[in-house]
Amino acid sequence: MxxxxxxxxxxxxxxxxxxxxxxxxxxxxxAPYVLNLTHLLTDFKTKKKYPNVMVMGAGLxxxxxxxxxxxxxxxxxxxxxxxxxxxxFSTDIANAYGIAEVVVMLVTTALVTLVMLLIWQTNLFMALxxxxxxxxxxxxxxxxxxSKVMERGWLPxxxxxxxxxxxxxxxxxxxxxxxxxVREKISMDFMIKLGSKLGTVRVLGTF
Numbered sequence: 563m564x565x566x567x568x569x570x571x572x573x574x575x576x577x578x579x580x581x582x583x584x585x586x587x588x589x590x591x592x593a594p595y596v597l598n599l600t601h602l603l604t605d606f607k608t609k610k611k612y613p614n615v616m617v618m619g620a621g622l623x624x625x626x627x628x629x630x631x632x633x634x635x636x637x638x639x640x641x642x643x644x645x646x647x648x649x650x651f652s653t654d655i656a657n658a659y660g661i662a663e664v665v666v667m668l669v670t671t672a673l674v675t676l677v678m679l680l681i682w683q684t685n686l687f688m689a690l691x692x693x694x695x696x697x698x699x700x701x702x703x704x705x706x707x708x709s710k711v712m713e714r715g716w717l718p719x720x721x722x723x724x725x726x727x728x729x730x731x732x733x734x735x736x737x738x739x740x741x742x743x744v745r746e747k748i749s750m751d752f753m754i755k756l757g758s759k760l761g762t763v764r765v766l767g768t769f
Contacts, residue, residue, distance in 0.1 A: 574592055576589070576590060589613075599641055599644075600640060600641055603641075603644045603645055618645075657707070657713045657715040658717040659718075660707045661707045661708070661711070661715045661719065664700060664704045664707050665704070667700045667703075668697070671692070671693055671696050672693065672697075674692065675689060675692055675693045678692060
C-alpha cells in the first residue's frame with residue numbers, strides 16, 4: 563500500500579494497478595462528465611475489448627459543473643443507450659422474448675381449458691370462465707407485443723413456423739405409415755386358411 567499510496571490518491575487522474583499473483587488488473591479512469599463515459603464506452607466497443615467488471619459513476623460533478631438537474635436526466639439516457647449498445651444484448655431480444663412468452667401463456671390457457679372439460683369434467687360455465695378471465699388479459703398483452711414484430715419480434719414466429727412445419731410433416735408421415743400398415747395387414751382368418759393348404763403342423767405344447 564505504501565508503494566501505490568502516492569499515485570492512488572492523486573486527484574483528477576487515471577490510475578492502474580496489476581495484481582500478478584491472481585492475474586487481476588484494476589483501472590481507475592477519471593471520467594467525471596457523462597460525455598467522458600460515453601467516449602470510454604465507445605472506445606471499448608471499437609477495440610472490442612471489454613472489462614470483466616465495470617463500475618461507473620457520473621453524478622454531482624457533471625450536474626454541478628455542466629448542466630442543471632433537469633437536463634441531467636437526458637444526459638443519463640444518452641449514457642444508458644451507449645452502455646446498452648456496448649454489451650451483447652439489446653431490446654431486440656426482449657421483443658422476441660416478449661412475443662414468445664405471451665404465446666406460451668395463450669397456449670397454456672387453451673390446454674388447461676381442454677383439461678378442465680375433458681379430464682376433470684368441470685362444469686361448462688366454470689370451464690369457460692377460466693379462458694375468459696385469463697385469456698382476455700393475455701390477449702391484451704398479445705396485441706401490445708404484436709407492435710414489436712418489426713423490431714426483431716418476428717424471430718420466435720419464424721422458429722415456431724419452422725418447428726410447426728417439421729412436426730406436421732412428421733405427423734403426416736406417421737398417418738401414411740399407419741394407413742399403409744392397415745391396408746397390407748394379413749388377417750388371422752386368412753392365415754389359418756392358408757396354413758392348412760401349406761401343410762403346416764402344430765408343434766406340441768404350442769397354441
